Amino acid sequence: MVITRPNILITGTPGVGKSTLGEEVADLLGMELVNINEMAKEQNLYDGYDDERQCHIIDEDRIIDELEEGIEEGGLVVDYHGSNFFPIRFFQAVFVLRCDNTVLYDRLAARGYNDKKIQENVECEIMNVLRDEAAESYDSKIVFELQNDTTEQMEKNVKTITDWVRDRQGDTMES
Numbered sequence: 001m002v003i004t005r006p007n008i009l010i011t012g013t014p015g016v017g018k019s020t021l022g023e024e025v026a027d028l029l030g031m032e033l034v035n036i037n038e039m040a041k042e043q044n045l046y047d048g049y050d051d052e053r054q055c056h057i058i059d060e061d062r063i064i065d066e067l068e069e070g071i072e073e074g075g076l077v078v079d080y081h082g083s084n085f086f087p088i089r090f091f092q093a094v095f096v097l098r099c100d101n102t103v104l105y106d107r108l109a110a111r112g113y114n115d116k117k118i119q120e121n122v123e124c125e126i127m128n129v130l131r132d133e134a135a136e137s138y139d140s141k142i143v144f145e146l147q148n149d150t151t152e153q154m155e156k157n158v159k160t161i162t163d164w165v166r167d168r169q170g171d172t173m174e175s
């Protein structure tokens, strides 16, 4: 019997609350949080620079290679805005966080983003870009959309995700 802990992806537009929620979930479950942006920065996993967006372009192949071992061991909470470049076998559940556009606007302004960047991200949220990306990339049975505007909703989302992982671990142990 192979007991592998599930790996989950928390995705959604920048500012929806992925890191905050991911940290709490990982702490509560003793899982390892992997923030792909931080991982790319720490290990210089870049493949050029996007002048228009003024950001580094991550090297997707090297990110995948770096993640392989942890994924195989299980118990990773991966935090990234995109979802379509990971192999589908990586994740047993994909949680897409959603946020009201005015709330998101305020969060991104507080982060010091310029108007263009705020506009781009708010539009991305309104147009369901990252929700659709997740829906097109994974089986609908494993994609869960969670509204994350308020701290009350966040607590509910923490419970939804931790319950899901505990149920899944229970199933695996019994099989």
Ligand SMILES: Nc1ncnc2c1ncn2[C@@H]1O[C@H](COP(=O)(O)OP(=O)(O)O)[C@@H](O)[C@H]1O
Pocket: 012, 013, 014, 015, 016, 017, 018, 019, 020, 021, 107, 148, 149, 150, 151, 152, 153, 154
């Ligand atoms: N459910 C929530 N209710 C209120 N504030 C939140 C919530 N989730 C996140 N925040 C706040 O919004 C900001 C962005 O959250 P963060 O986790 O950094 O987003 P992301 O990782 O998706 O970019 C932070 O200041 C965080 O404290």
